Amino acid sequence: xxxxxxxxxxxxxxxxxxxxxxxxxxxxxxxVLMIYGGGSILKNGVHAAIINSLKDYTVLEFNxxxxxxxxxTAMKVVEMIKAxxxxxxxxxxxxxxxxxxxxxxxxxxxxxxxPWDILAKRxxxxxxxxxxxxxxxxxxxxxxxxxxxxxxxxxxxxxxFMSPLTxxxxxxxxxxxxxxxxxxxxxxxxxxxxxxxMEQYMTFPxxxxxxxxxxxxxxxxxxxxxxxxxxxxxNYEAMSNLMxxxxxxxxxxxxxxVPQDWAVHMxxxxxxxxxxxxxxxxxxxxxxxxxxxxxxxxxxKLAQFGQRVWGITEGTLEEKATAAIKQTVEFFHSxxxxxxxxDYTDAYKGTAQKISTRFTERGxxxxxxxxxxxxSDVEKIVEMSY
Ligand code: NZQ
Ligand code: ZN
Numbered sequence: 001x002x003x004x005x006x007x008x009x010x011x012x013x014x015x016x017x018x019x020x021x022x023x024x025x026x027x028x029x030x031x032v033l034m035i036y037g038g039g040s041i042l043k044n045g046v047h048a049a050i051i052n053s054l055k056d057y058t059v060l061e062f063n064x065x066x067x068x069x070x071x072x073t074a075m076k077v078v079e080m081i082k083a084x085x086x087x088x089x090x091x092x093x094x095x096x097x098x099x100x101x102x103x104x105x106x107x108x109x110x111x112x113x114x115p116w117d118i119l120a121k122r123x124x125x126x127x128x129x130x131x132x133x134x135x136x137x138x139x140x141x142x143x144x145x146x147x148x149x150x151x152x153x154x155x156x157x158x159x160x161f162m163s164p165l166t167x168x169x170x171x172x173x174x175x176x177x178x179x180x181x182x183x184x185x186x187x188x189x190x191x192x193x194x195x196x197x198m199e200q201y202m203t204f205p206x207x208x209x210x211x212x213x214x215x216x217x218x219x220x221x222x223x224x225x226x227x228x229x230x231x232x233x234x235n236y237e238a239m240s241n242l243m244x245x246x247x248x249x250x251x252x253x254x255x256x257x258v259p260q261d262w263a264v265h266m267x268x269x270x271x272x273x274x275x276x277x278x279x280x281x282x283x284x285x286x287x288x289x290x291x292x293x294x295x296x297x298x299x300x301k302l303a304q305f306g307q308r309v310w311g312i313t314e315g316t317l318e319e320k321a322t323a324a325i326k327q328t329v330e331f332f333h334s335x336x337x338x339x340x341x342x343d344y345t346d347a348y349k350g351t352a353q354k355i356s357t358r359f360t361e362r363g364x365x366x367x368x369x370x371x372x373x374x375x376s377d378v379e380k381i382v383e384m385s386y
Contacts, residue, residue, distance in 0.1 A: 001206060001207060001208045001211075001257040001258070002206065002257045002258065002259075003257065004256040004257040006252060006253065006256050007164070007252075008144065008145075008167070008251055008252050008253070009167050009169075010143070010144045010145075010167050010168050010169070010170065010171055010251070011025070011169065011170040011171070012143075012144060012170075012171055012173060012247070013025075013170060013171070013172045013173070014172075014173040014175075014240075014243075014244065015173070015174075015175070015240075016174075016175075016176050016236075018172055018174070019046070019049040019050060019052075019053050019134070019172060019174075020049075020052075020053055021053075021172075022050060022053040022054060022132075022134075022172065023053050023054055023056065023057070025132055025169065025170045026054070026057065026088055026090075026132065027088070028056075030057060030087055030088035031057075031058045031060070031084070031085060031086050031087050031088065032054060032057050032058065032059045032060070032086070032088045032089070032090055033059075033060050033061070033062060033077070033080070033081060033084070033086040033088070033089050033090070034050065034059055034060070034061045034062070034090045034092055035061075035062050035065060035077060035089060035090065035091050035092065035097060035100065035101050035104065036061070036062070036063050036065065036091075036092045036093050036097055037063070037064070037065045037066070037067070037093045037094070037096060037097050038063070038064070038066070039063065040093065040136065040180060041092050041093060041136065041177075043180060044136065044177050044179070044180040045177075046092060046134060046136060046174065046177050047092070050090070050092065050134065060080075060084055060086065062076075062077050062080060065077075065093070065096055065097045065100045066096065067094075067096045067278075068096060068149075068151045068158065068272055068276070068279070069096045069097070069099055069100035069103075069150055069151065070150070070151055070152070070153050071103075071116060071119070071150050071151065071152045071153070072152070072153055072154070073100070074100050074103050074104050074107060074150065075107065075115070077100070077104045078104055078107045078108045078115070081104070081108045081129070082108065086108075086129070087129065087130075088129065088130055088131065088132075089101050089104065089105055089129055089130070089131035089132075090131065090132050090133070090134065091131060091132070091133045091134070091168070092133075092134040092136070093134075093135075093136055093137065094135070094136060094137030094139065094140070094185075095137065095139055095140030095141075095142040095279075098133045098135070098140070098142040098143055098148075098168070099140070099142050099147075099148035099149055099150065100148070100150070101131050101133070102128075102131070102142070102146070102147075102148035102166040103115075103118070103119075103148050103150050103161070104129075105128040105129040105130070105131050105165075105166060106118055106125040106127075106128045106161075106163060106165065106166055108128075108129050109125075109126075109127035109128055109129060110125070110126075110127075111126075112126075116152065118161050119150055119152075119159040119160070119161050120157070120159060122161065124163070125161070125163035125165050125166065126165075127165065128163065128165040128166055130169055131168055131169065132168050132169050132170045132171065132172075133168040133170070133171040133172070134171070134172045134174065135171055135172065135173050135174060135243070136174055136177040136178055136181075137178060137181060137185060137189060138173075138175075138178060138186075138189045138193065138229075138239070138242045138243035138245075138246040138247070139185075139188060139189035139192040139193060139246055139280065140192060140196075140246070140250065140279075141193070141196060141246055141247055141248075141249055141250025141251060142250075143168060143171035143173065143247060144167075144168070144171055144247050144250075144251035145162075145167070145250055145251055145252060146162050146163055146164060146165075146166045146167045147160055147161070147162040147166075148160065148161060148162075148166065149269065149279075151272070151273060156273045156274060157273060158269040158270070158272055158273040159269075160269075171247075173243050173244070173247060175236055175239040175240040175242075175243045176236060176239075178229075178233060178239050178243065179233050179234040179236070179239065180233070181233045183230055183233065183336075184278075184336075186226075186229050186230045186233050186242075187230050187280070187335040187336060187337050188278050188279070188280035188281065188337075189229075189242060189246055189280070190222055190226035190227075190229070190230060190242065190280075190335055191280040191281070191283060191284050191332060191335065191337055192246070192279060192280040192283065193218070193222055193242070193245055193246035193249040193250075194219060194222050194226075194249075194331075195264060195265070195280070195283040195284075195287060196246075196249040196250040197215050197218050197219050197222075197249045197254065198219075198261075198264070198287065199260060199261045199262045199264060199265060200215065200254050200255040200258060200260050200261075201215035201216075201219075201254070201258070201301065201305070202261060202291065202298055202301050202302065202305065203258070203259040203260065203261055203298065203301060203369040204259060204297065204298065204300060204301060204369065205300050205301065205304075206257070206258045206259055208257055208258045211254055211255075211256060211257065211258045212304070214248075214253065214254045215254050216305070216308045216309055218245050218248055218249050218254065219305070219309045220308075220309055221241055221245045222242070222245050223309065223331060225238045225241040225242050225245065226242055226335065227334060227335065229241075229242040230335050259369040260369060261367075261368050261369045262367070262368075263290060263367040263368045263373050263378075263381075264283050264286045264287045264290050265283065266359075266364070266367055267282075267286045267290070267355060267378060267381065267382060268282030268283045268285070268286050269282070270351075270354075270355045270358065271285060271286070271341065271351070274351065274354070275344060275345050275347075277344050277345075280337070281337055281338070281344065284332045284337045284338070284339050285338075285339055285340060285341050285343075285344070285385050286381065286382070286385055287328070288325055288328065288329050288339055288385075289381045289382075289384035289385040290381050291321075291325050291328075292322075292325055292384065293377070293380060293381050293384060294368070294373075295318065295321055295322070297370065298321070299317050299318055299321040300317065302320070302321035302322075302324045302325065303317045303320035303321045303324065305324050306320040306321060306323055306324030306327070307320060309324075310323070310324055310327040310328075312324060312327070340385065340386065341382075341385050341386050342386055348386050349386075351382055351386075352378075352379040352380070352381075352382035352383040352386075353379060355378060355379070355382055356375040356376060356378050356379035356382075357375070359375040359378055360375045
């Protein structure tokens with residue numbers, strides 16, 4: 001096992017009828033800005049419950065954070081924060097709203113020039129406004145981590161940042177609010193959480209059996225509970241298990257002391273930036289090709305995954321590894337998630353070359369757990385995904 005530091009300060013408040021506790025989490029006299037998306041929280045009662053809990057606070061609202069949140073929109077919120085002297089942010093919705101709020105919290109306090117540099121140049125965040133989150137969509141894990149992914153519309157770039165200052169102070173996890181999710185978003189959540197585990201697990205053996213079993217238990221739970229939540233988002237028990245699995249998939253715990261990959265996410269973000277494909281679906285497109293292309297270096301873990309998650313006991317290491325990839329693709333298909341780029345767009349030709357050129361320009365010379373995946377490898381993986 002490798003050395004590691006683990007720090008996660010997020011207070012989690014999980015379950016039904018919890019929003020009455022919201023006011024107790026926010027210091028008195030704060031001027032709160034509630035940040036949300038396109039209005040789903042107005043329909044499922046979450047907005048009303050928050051307003052009720054915060055009746056003793058000054059609460060302003062910004063609605064209109066879009067899925068794959070935009071830098072341009074976030075900067076409008078920063079202006080509002082400065083004009084209205086806001087000193088506490090509350091993100092209400094899915095990963096996009098929480099990610100946007102993290103960036104806004106940092107951008108509002110940024111004094112070293114253009115806040116875009118936090119993403120494009122990985123400039124250090126030296127201060128951030130405090131914020132909390134209310135989660136209505138199980139998927140990203142953003143509610144219990146310090147990362148965010150922001151898109152610049154003008155240049156079709158989708159970039160991420162992390163900072164110790166951008167953990168939510170608290171996150172309410174509301175499985176009952178997720179009952180109003182369209183099925184497609186539930187499928188996205190299952191696949192995104194699944195792939196977060198895979199990025200931290202599908203590498204090479206590192207003699208970290210506890211982390212492996214954490215990872216496998218989340219994958220197994222997603223395989224069992226995900227389809228139930230997909231079939232009926234109002235199934236509270238299944239949605240609860242999906243939501244907690246998604247949070248645990250990316251709160252830092254399972255990645256302690258083990259090699260991590262993340263190439264699927266890096267490539268996937270390009271497909272969202274270019275074609276607007278949902279984040280999770282870009283992962284379903286890239287992952288099978290990525291694992292097949294890197295079979296040699298990943299076959300031990302792929303076979304272990306095949307055995308422990310899919311019950312594949314027959315065959316050589318390579319055969320088990322290949323069968324595990326096939327089972328994963330079938331699982332995604334069972335959630336009606338397509339796994340080829342051509343299923344999503346007719347304009348896929350040239351995409352592989354374009355992504356590889358971008359990675360070269362950004363100096364991303366070696367991705368993956370061995371930092372050995374070159375832009376030319378990336379090009380081949382994307383071509384295999386057509
Ligand atoms: O905007 P509203 O009206 O709220 O509607 C949203 C949105 O249209 C809707 N929704 C959310 N909760 C709902 C609901 N509809 C009905 N009932 C509810 N209870 O769902 C739509 C999608 O929401 P979004 O927040 O975009 O989805 P998700 O949570 O999947 O977030 C995706 C974003 O997170 C980033 C992705 O790149 C993408 O931009 N990620 C963030 C990560 C992180 N911070 O750690 C890691 C991930 O790998 C990922 O990259
Ligand atoms: Zn993801």
